[in-house]
Amino acid sequence: MVATPLMNITKVETSKLKDLNLENIPFGKFYSDHMLEADYIDGEWTNVEIKPYQPLLLEPSVAAIHYGQAIFEGIKAYKDPNGNPFIFRPKDNFKRFNLSAQRMQMPEVPEEIFMEGMRQLVEIDKNWIPTQADHSLYIRPFMFSSDPVIGVKPSETYKFMIILSPTGPYYTAPMRIYVEEKYTRAAPGGIGFAKAAGNYGASMLATAEAKKLGYDQVLWTDAFEHKYLQEIGTMNVFFIIGNKAVTPSLEEGTILEGVTRDSAMQVLKEMGFEVVEQKITIDDLIQAHKAGALYEVFGTGTAATISLIKELRYKDYVMQFDTALWQTAPELKKRLNAIRYGQVPDQYGWMMPV
């Protein structure tokens, strides 16, 4: 395809790729040669360019740093067995990004900048897409308010950027999860459904306290009674109860609507499960566990894909699972990966060619 005239492209003279071993790379520590940058000024998007990855020069008064008008997305690119690059369901992330923008009183990013900009950036850096199992190129679009003004008000200028990070597996081992009853991630009317930076800053103390007790992450509960289950850290959660796959429903706006969540729901149906989105309490879960009907618990998200949960603790009640015996989550992961790595026909139309 031809570059849109709207976009300026400056390429690096020598790639940094030769200094990096794409095998066994940690999550989110290395960045590719190029990045996309665009500015929102006087009510329109301008200065759209792809250029060498480099630091930003910002005034210390930049509004996002003080008041957190900042949002992001997480997407992954893969190569099929012939080495052709594809991006997994980017249009869904594009729509969610603009929902987050709307909630945070930020301007929407037009489709040709977000989608076509991302496609061109990944095309330029396609050699950065690792090919071994559980590896991929993580795509991080983000936007922040950039007025050098410390009054509390929506900014008049914004920056939209995309950076790329080659990545290995996010969580490797099955996780131990602490059911959170003190801290809250999201309340109705808040920003839980948005991928807004402040959600993550607010979550870190709870996670740190769970870690001190020997847990990897928390399972968030509702703000009023701390009974209704929401999500695990930055992943959506699924429970296999009997022949049902149950995941918390979205209606209160306290849960991030994951693209992996939606993909998992479709594949679980294909696997013969009755997929149910409903409000579910910790008491419902304990009851199912006591009845011997709670078979599996797992998290879903772009970074981690599917994360197996080997222990859930609520007060003094501990639920333990032998994940080595599980059938569902490993099969789900296998099917999702087969689609993403282009090993089976893409019957859902999820893979966008680059």
Ligand SMILES: *Cc1c(COP(=O)(O)O)cnc(C)c1O
């Ligand atoms: C990003 C995210 C998810 C997972 O969404 P995906 O689109 O599947 O990556 C779930 N919960 C939270 C809080 C998130 O930020």
